[in-house]
Amino acid sequence: MRFANPLRVTSGPLLAVIVAVGLVAVPVDGWSQSRGPASVADLADGLLSAVVNISTTQNVAPRGPGRVPMPQLPEGSPFEEFFGEFFRDQESRPRPPGQGASLGSGFVVDADEGIVVTNNHVITGAAEIIVNFSDGSKVDAELVGIDTKTDIAVLKIDTTGRSLRAVSFGDSEAMRIGDWVMAIGNPFGFGGSVTVGIVSARNRQIGSGPYDDYIQTDAAINRGNSGGPLFNMDGEVIGINTAIISPSGGSIGIGFAIPSNLARNVVDQLREFGETRRGWLGVRIQPVTGEIAESLGLEEARGVLLSGIEKGGPAEGVLEAGDIIIGFDGVEVVDQRELRRIVAEAPVGSEVQVEVLRKGERKTVTVKLGRLEEDEEVASAEDEEGVDEPPVAEAKVLGMSIVELDDEARATFELPEDVSGVLISEVEEGSVADQQGIRPGDVIVEIALTSVSTPKEVLDQIEDLKAQGRKNALLMLANKTGELRFATLRMD
Structure with a gap:
């Protein structure tokens, strides 16, 4: 039985009246469907003073390397059209010459030390950062540290003569799809705005960085909510509101928040070291x-x-x-x-x-x-070009284990000095390399007529061929006598 209104009279032999305090519930196949909390007024009342508005003055010209990047989305993706609220719109939004202003949200996590958390993109390039409280007061803030990879910034304010209300991080891993959540923030400059919704999905990737792991929610999040908290029904912060999908800049019920379990570790490191480690x-x-x-x-x-x-x-x-x-x-x-x-x-x-x-x-x-380090990653075979990566000591590709051809390797496999390239140290039985007669001690001299001298160059050449749609890789090989031969290996 589905109820479109709190009270509904139906004809028939059975008239059911369901009365609940705070909830209207209908049993369906043994489950109880809830319409949600009757009110979050008490919860919101206890949290509003811990949520702040962040305003900045900025030098418009320099954008700075810390700006959160536009997600790199697959061509034709439905996300591609709608990611404008925090990315493309920031670049195209007209501003007066000289100084610009930014509005966002944040929240106090340490009342004694005056620590405020927000998004990095809210304060990027700021000449001045101002924290505005719900009682109308305001105070200048200093930047403690930022993390561009997760889009988190930590601020510090002077607490002299000021009594602050702080909130704590909860366990984002404990949140389930369908759990109720509440967002408080500064949408379109309207401070202290409260919205309620549910966790719509978890572990969302939006292409904004290497640690994408967003909570998706339908609680209304709009421009200006960036950096504000997403609370569970116990009043704990389980997310930092960061981005939305919208064709117009307004909420359509698809918002994203950084999970608290990821944010807490970043915030702790920024507070302790001023940087992430x-x-x-x-x-x-x-x-x-x-x-x-x-x-x-x-x-x-x-x-x-x-x-x-x-x-x-x-x-x-x-x-x-x-x-x-x-x-x-x-x-x-x-x-x-x-x-x-x-x-x-x-x-x-x-x-x-x-x-x-x-x-x-x-x-x-x-x-x-x-x-x-900042110029290193957990290394992916699909990393973008232009990123300097540490050398690869060994690698495995197409059924072959490959290593640098150093003096020790030459001695082990009795290779002459005039043979150069990348040494094949092992060949997996039954692999494409094994089927082509490639054996340990062979040396890869070229791939697709391009010389290689390190395992990384071999991996990069193979990836380039795959990116070109090639199905085979042409290898020039040398044996311990220096004799050269070609072998074609299937890459699929």
């Missing part, structure tokens, strides 16, 4: 596709395949190219995005247990994490 594994990774899973005899495509180990990185000598990471420090690894996130969140210098599948056997190894 993320864990670094030092590997190149690629997804485990259905074809790869089948070729390795796996029941399902899961985990992350290591296509290379970076020279001098934490994983060198511990992990191997061809390993499939299925667990990291007790957390199951499903895909690349999850591995990037949990590695980055792990403390620098910590020793973590990494569970891998190696040649069909399950193994657990210990890796001491390094620190991820």
Whole structure:
């Protein structure tokens, strides 16, 4: 039975009257459908003073490297048309010459220290940052630190003579699709606006950075809500409102918030160090596709395949190219995005247990994490061009394990000095390389008539050929006598 209104009279042998305090519920197939809380007035009343408006004055000309980038979306994606609220519109919005103004939201997380959290894109390029309170007062804020990869900024204000209300982070992982949430912020400059909705989805990717893991909500979020809190019904912050999809700049019920479990770690590091210090594994990774899973005899495509180990990185000598990471420090690894996130969140210098599948056997190894520098990533075989990456000490590609051809390798395989290229140290039985008669000790001199001298160059050439739609890779090989030959390997 569905009720369009709180009270409905129906004809027939059965007349049901349902009365609830706070909720109107209808049992359907053993489940109780809830129309939500009758009121969030008490909850909102206790939280409004902890939510602030952020205003800035900006030098318009310099945009600065810290500006949150427009998501790189697939051509023809429905998201492509609608991502304007926090990205393209910011570039095209007319402003008076000289100084510009920005309005956003934020919230107090430490009343004693005067710590305020907001979005990085709210304060990027600001010459002055002002925190405005619900009672009409305002105070200048200083920037503690920013993280461009997650779009989070931490501010500090003087608390002298001021009594602040702070809110705390909750557990975003505990939120379920359909749970009620409440957003408070400064939409279109209307401070202290409260909206209510549900968690529409979790783990959303919108292409804004390497750690995309957004909560999607239908609680109304509009321009000016950026940096404001998304609360659960216990009054805990479970997200930071960041972006919306909208053809007009107004809410259509698709908003995105940074999960609190990701934000809390970033905020703590910015407060302690003024910067983020993320864990670094030092590997190149690629997804485990259905074809790869089948070729390795796996029941399902899961985990992350290591296509290379970076020279001098934490994983060198511990992990191997061809390993499939299925667990990291007790957390199951499903895909690349999850591995990037949990590695980055792990403390620098910590020793973590990494569970891998190696040649069909399950193994657990210990890796001491390094620190991820700004120009490094958890390494993907699909990384964008123009990013300087550390050298790859070894890699696995097309059924071959490849390494640098150094003096030790020359001695091991008795290779003369006039042979140059990338050494094939192992060949997987039954692989395309094995079928073409390639053996350990052979040296890859060229790929597609392009010379290669490092494992990374081999990986890059293979990726380039795939990007061109090629199905085969032409390799020039040298053996220990210096004799050259060509071999064609299928790449699919």
